[in-house]
Amino acid sequence: MFESLSQKLSGAFERLTRRGALSEGDVDEALREVRVALLEADVALPVVKDFIASVREAAIGEAVLKSITPGQMVVKIVHDHLVQALGGGAEGINLATTPPAVVLMVGLQGSGKTTSTAKIAMRLTRRERKRVLMASLDTRRPAAQQQLATLGQQAEVKTLNIIGGEPPLAIAKRALQTATLEAFDVLMLDSAGRLHIDDELMEEIAAIKTATKPIETLLVADAMTGQDAVNVAKTFQDRIGVTGIMLTRVDGDARGGAALSMRAVTGQPIKLLGVGEKLDALEDFHPDRIAGRILGMGDVVSLVEKAAENIEQAEAERLAKKMQKGQFDLDDLADQLKQLQKMGGIGDILGMLPGVAKIKAQMKNAKIDDKVIGRQRAILSSMTRKERKNPDLIKASRKQRIAAGSGTSVQEVNKLLKQHQEMARMMKQMGKMGQKGLMRQGIQSILPRG
Incomplete structure (x- = not known):
């Protein structure tokens, strides 16, 4: 992820840091390259405009241009603004409520919702020693409920028994009742998706959300779809309200524009990254570490x-x-x-x-x-x-x-x-x-x- 963006930014900043003194024109030239690199990485235009304007304002100050290492100062300013654009600090899944903590997974069909549900459930079980129950509310996609049950066996996480012909809202209510009676810490609800956003999908999810009162509503978005993922995120935020985002298939997305646009467009943090097909291929999203990777500073902590x-x-x-x-x-x-x-x-x-x-x-x-x-x-x-x-x-x-x-x-x-x-x-x-x-x-x- 971010390979092409990282290479272009590294080239621009390498030329900048080689120079001893910097003029306003030098900074503008470097920022033009940054602007093009961000747009080519599929970052939303309004996000790019705001980012460049805020960096320029900080970078052309007298304290920067007349400092001993002006090039390094500009790189640091870009790094700090990247961290802010990506969300500032890392935010994990919030489970601070009376058990069972309900986590509702939403998103379009094919975004990787079901696999992501199992990944998170396995991590909560193994890392945080939580008792997790998973339930599939997807009655439309063939074998969707069986898929989650199979993933549950692989992850050693319990899944709700399947009752044929039961509607999604009834499944959600039964899952909540089971999780409460059997003292589960977390209930993961894998909602149905569609190939595109429609009113029926939104009404179904809204009804489930009202009935189960989830502490987390996580939007699962495919990073490979770039700007489309950002538009989907904005629609879900406006109509349903999400508390966080999980980006999937980031291992196949060399541009990374979706991640840079998500926070600014939705106002909600990216919490997790799906970095492969295996159930343990899950990473926390750390804005400071990601910014370091983008600028070629590495991520030794990770x-x-x-x-x-x-x-x-x-x-x-x-x-x-x-x-x-x-x-x-x-x-x-x-x-x-x-x-x-x-x-x-x-x-x-x-x-x-x-x-x-x-x-x-x-x-x-x-x-x-x-x-x-x-x-x-x-x-x-x-x-x-x-x-x-x-x-x-x-x-x-x-x-x-x-x-x-x-x-x-x-x-x-x-x-x-x-x-x-x-x-x-x-x-x-x-x-x-x-x-x-x-x-x-x-x-x-x-x-x-x-």
Whole structure:
């Protein structure tokens, strides 16, 4: 998300920060590039106008233009205004009410409402230890209720029993009664959607909202639809009233304009991001972190959180001890590649590191992506346990067998073995030097020779 916008803004600000002194004209030239970049990212025109006007007003002040680092000051002003445009501070799901807290999910058909309902329910169950009941109110879409029941089994979250022919309002009332009697903490209601907004849909949702009095009415919007998602959000806010927004499919939206427009157009915060199809592919929306990613400053906090969630402490400690002894076999390499994929792959991790926009572009040109990791894991899986423990056993005939078994080439097998040799050499060098030796001689002492 935001890749194209980030690249264009990085280019504009790189030119700006290279200059020593800045004139008003320099700032205007940079802001023109920012304006074009925002419009190309599908940000709503009124939002772009307000954003540029407020940034310009702050950026052409005497304190900025005559400061020691005027370029950096302008970048900071843009960052601060981006944070405000995205909503200021992070806002999670509000459950501060007498249980059961009702969360009503609304949106158009195909926006990912049902999957998002299950994602949130699973997170509340596992992270916050809440007892959650899910109920599907979608009686129009074929097998919609069965879909939620299946997702409930996968997420280990209870779903309301399905009664054929029961209308949506009656299901909502029965769900609320069940959640109350059985002492559930949260009731998630997955409402029906339509391919477009109509009066019948709005009346149905309004009736459900009146009957269940939800503390949260979350609009699920598809980020891939860009400006259409913003228009849908405005209509739902005007006619129903929503308390927050969840953007789905943000992993496939390189422009990100919907996220920048949502808050300004609806006045409601984006609370969650759907970043993939899996049930755990859910992120909190942090405006300051997102602004950092857009401007190429990275998001190290989110990266650390992601690592803490996906990397098992015992496994990390085991590997650390082996590294201290200078040991690193192909099984360890396989574990590292598996962890990398669990964390979202190379692209996701690089997107959270500061100043890597150029590196990402170079990697894309060199065709280094997550498919390479998948192929390397296939090669490692085609080896025997003895071969992974002792790579010296792998000669020509074994390489041919491994390549055939993994659907790769002997050249790819050789490349992986060379990569492992270099990593193992570095681990051995670090083990010999110890922490004090490494600090004394520097990182150059373990880098590849020649």
